[in-house]
Amino acid sequence: MSARPLGGPAVVVRDLRKSYGPFEAVRGVSFDIEQGETFALLGPNGAGKSTTIEILEGYRDRSSGEVSVLGVDPHRGGSEWKARLGIVLQSGGEAADVTVREQVAHFSRFYPARRDVDELIAAVGLAEKAKVRIRNLSGGQRRRLDVALGVIGRPELLFLDEPTTGFDPEARREFWQLIRDLKREGTTILLTTHYLDEAAQLSDRVAVIARGELIDIGAVDTIGDRAARIPIVRWRDADGRLREERTDAPAAVVARLTAEVGGEPRDLEVIRPSLEDVYLGLVQAAESSASSAAGSASAGSESAA
Known part of the structure; x- marks a missing residue:
């Protein structure tokens, strides 16, 4: 297996769909993520972005559509493929009876191209907690540990799901610098965040999902209609x-x-107008359009009756 997908995007998604019975959580989503790009996937809760990411990570099967991640269909990705990914979930499951350094060092042994353990612990703001047992960390400190475990193996593709939840402002900016360092090393990054300033700071492009559909995609300063950016x-x-x-x-x-x-x-x-202003306008327009369509359909049904 090649170290990276040759001559193409790191991620390719075409007409992705996921249904749960009659409910369609993801409706024909398509996008690419280029190698070395930081790409933010944004959307309100329940929009379908978490389902989309879980499909890309290989944790959830799709109903239809085509997906390629580092040149591999996630549905068929084995252990060698998974070792090329870094994943920072919204919540972690760290062992509570070991120290921060012991946990990071343990995870580092799984990867041939690992980062330096102590440098990484310092980069996520846990240098003073390196010898503290995980059960004694605060929620924000445990979140920093999640991030460290996700990037210890120098992943080719890094999934960051709400990575700075619980971080104070200084820690967030230290984390942003870590992400910029990873980008300079050539890491492709897929980010989801509710902090729109974070997406604006870190992302090359953003995509906005609402009600299971991709409603806009592009560079941070180009999404939304022109009027929204005046x-x-x-x-x-x-x-x-x-x-x-x-x-x-x-x-x-x-x-x-x-x-x-x-x-x-x-x-x-x-x-x-900030990215947050444009994003809220896009989501509100999508919700309004869906409500209008539902109202028209209901009126049509009543007329037919």
Whole structure:
């Protein structure tokens, strides 16, 4: 088996579907993840992203569609294929009666190209807890240990499912640096997170799933429609009323307002929509569209009756 898929994406998903009886959790999702790319899969709870990732990891069978992960169908992936993956789940199952260092060192023995144990423990912010038994760690500290165990083997493809839950702001930024280091080493990373600033900081591209369907995909600064990314200039006029104007040229608007009032307008601010703003707009639009479609279908049924 080759060390990496030759000449193609690390992950290929085509018309992926997963049904549970009459309920279709994933509905025709398609995307690629290029080798060395950090790719964020975003969506509200119940959108289908966890099901999609579990299929890619080989933990869940698909109903139909094509999937290739590092050149292998996950449904048929064996131990050699699994050793090329790193997986950080939302919750871990660490043995509680060993120390942090003992646990990381134990896992490191499973991999030929492992990271240095002590350097990794320091990178996830657990250097001072290296000799502490896992049962005595806080929830956030256990989460850092999950991350360490997921990356100890220098995986070719790393799955990060809500990796910084429980991290304080400093620990999150230390973790971000670790992810950037892994990316520089050529690691392909699939990230799910509810922290949209984290996705914006780390991702080359993002995909948004809602109601089991892929509703947008692209670079962080390109998803959503153009109107959703237009900056807003907001200020208070001479009567104290809050005013705002959407514009592609916020500096020109600020200059005009400054000239009109002979100085800086009250409460002046220029708001550039964040990934979170765009994401919420996409999800709300998808939910609204689905509700409208359901309402039309219900009305049609009543008319037919």
